[in-house]
Amino acid sequence: MKYLERVILETLRMYSPVPLIARVVNEDVKLGSAGPRSCVGRKYAMLKLKVLLASVLRRFRTISDKDEKDFKLQADIILKREDGFHIRVEERVV
Numbered sequence: 001m002k003y004l005e006r007v008i009l010e011t012l013r014m015y016s017p018v019p020l021i022a023r024v025v026n027e028d029v030k031l032g033s034a035g036p037r038s039c040v041g042r043k044y045a046m047l048k049l050k051v052l053l054a055s056v057l058r059r060f061r062t063i064s065d066k067d068e069k070d071f072k073l074q075a076d077i078i079l080k081r082e083d084g085f086h087i088r089v090e091e092r093v094v
């Protein structure tokens with residue numbers, strides 16, 4: 001679970017799900033640690049991602065038909081793959 005958490009954090013770093021925030025600052029602001037709009041669901045999201053990924057990846061192997069270098073990203077409200085997520089799922093043989 002520790003390793004999985006590192007994989008999730010690295011994925012969030014490389015492919016930030018919220019790539020931009022449209023907000024205008026009207027006066028100088030001194031930001032505290034994570035700032036005043038820090039995500040309240042952060043810990044819950046991490047727990048849920050770990051449970052979900054561990055449950056799925058224990059039984060299935062996921063295969064992408066595209067190399068990472070060919071990903072075309074689209075920065076919308078959240079970051080997306082322009083052409084969607086084309087993955088194949090195969091049951092693991094134990």
Ligand code: HEM
Binds near residue numbers: 021038039045046
């Ligand atoms: C990986 C999952 C998540 C990511 C990447 C994420 C990302 C973010 C980001 C970037 C912000 C700041 C937005 C801004 O500055 O305007 C934010 C705020 C917030 N998030 Fe999340 N979030 C996630 C999961 C969740 C979940 C699961 C919940 C609820 C259960 C949640 C509830 C909120 C709320 C209520 C705020 C607004 C806080 C405020 O403005 O006072 N988030 N989130």
